[in-house]
Amino acid sequence: MARIEGVCREVCDATEYVTFVTRGPDGPHLSGHWGNYMRILDPGEVVVFPVGRFQRTEQNLRADSRIQLMVASHKVQGTRSPGQGCVIDGTGEIVTTGEYLDAVREKFPWARGALVVRVGATSTQL
Ligand SMILES: Cc1cc2nc3c(=O)[nH]c(=O)nc-3n(C[C@H](O)[C@H](O)[C@H](O)COP(=O)(O)O)c2cc1C
DSSP states (O other): OOOOOHHHHHHHHHOSEEEEEEEETTEEEEEEEEGGGOEEETTTTEEEEEESOOHHHHHHHHHOOEEEEEEEEEEEEOSSSEEEEEEEEEEEEEESSSHHHHHHHTTOTTOSEEEEEEEEEEEEOO
16 A cells, blocks of 8 residues: 655645546546545555445446546645646555544534545655
8 A cells, every 4th residue: 555645745735636537337437526635544555435425437447446536726735837736656445434434524524424435555746
């Protein structure tokens, strides 16, 4: 397992939104979330999001747990110019009971579940 740390952590803290890619029977599927709804749990190996809908994402993850996240912010310095993006590869599941749901419901009591991402690798884009 990898960790969200360093510049990737900075980008996660600054990103306005998060894009998720999962794989379904018809190919890639996109869903998204607000950046400030993302909660990185110590020590950075697990990320959780509140889930209201996300029905297709949930179905896809049941069949193939691989997920990719993209975050980006112009406020974080890239290697050559302002702006950095980060791809997070990992596995995901939507849980409807347990400690991760409790963690997201602290701030988002409406959540029907928690999207739990276990970080496998991170990479920068810029
Ligand atoms: C910026 C952004 C914020 C979103 N916020 C939420 C949210 O707070 N709760 C939610 O259930 N879906 C949210 N969505 C919608 C989900 O990403 C997703 O598209 C929708 O739930 C349908 O999911 P599905 O295609 O997996 O069925 C948001 C989408 C975007 C792009």
